[in-house]
Amino acid sequence: MTAEAYPYAAGMTELASPLLVRFVNGPDSMFAKLMLVSTGERLTRATFTANRTPGAMVILFFNTPEMEALAVTSPLADADITVFDPARVADRSTYQQPALPSVGFRHVLVNGVPVVVDGAIQDGTYPGSAARGPVRIVTPE
Incomplete structure (x- = not known):
């Protein structure tokens, strides 16, 4: 068993990337997870379509609801x-x-x-609880 756990809550890609095709048919609320790098603007369905040109970069945020709080x-x-x-x-x-x-x-x-x-970690102190996203199991085809 292996796992790849990426520690950051965002990634970046081109807005024209095939990775973002799922947004086209997704709910309007999905677009708020995207930020246009050049302007810092959070996208809507309309601005997603208008800016989907080669070279336009977008940040994709994927915080879990627990992190948003x-x-x-x-x-x-x-x-x-x-x-x-x-x-x-x-x-x-x-x-x-x-x-x-x-x-x-x-x-x-x-x-x-x-x-x-x-600057020193206090050993034996565990006051919080983990904020976890959904676990996805990927099996080879």
């Missing part, structure tokens, strides 16, 4: 807060060393509990 800080909201230096943030993990921590994160609070303090 993390985008606000208000009473009773999921409150994960990160203090970081954008110039230093880097992913250091590799296939050979998948558990290497990222760098550049000064403080991280999960559910109000500090899990990173002054």
Whole structure:
């Protein structure tokens, strides 16, 4: 058994890519997952069609609903807060060393509990719960 888990919540491709054909016959709500790179505009069915030309690049967001809830800080909201230096943030993990921590994160609070303090991971602290997308099993034909 193997798995490929991509750690980021977006990908990028050409708007004319065959990968995006499923959007043409999909519901209107699907288009909000697409952002035109040149303008930063979230697409609609009309702007998807109008901009579907060779070379137009689009970002495809694929957050799970659980991740979308993390985008606000208000009473009773999921409150994960990160203090970081954008110039230093880097992913250091590799296939050979998948558990290497990222760098550049000064403080991280999960559910109000500090899990990173002054850049150091706090061992034995697990206050949150996993936000998982659907599991897809692909079998060879």
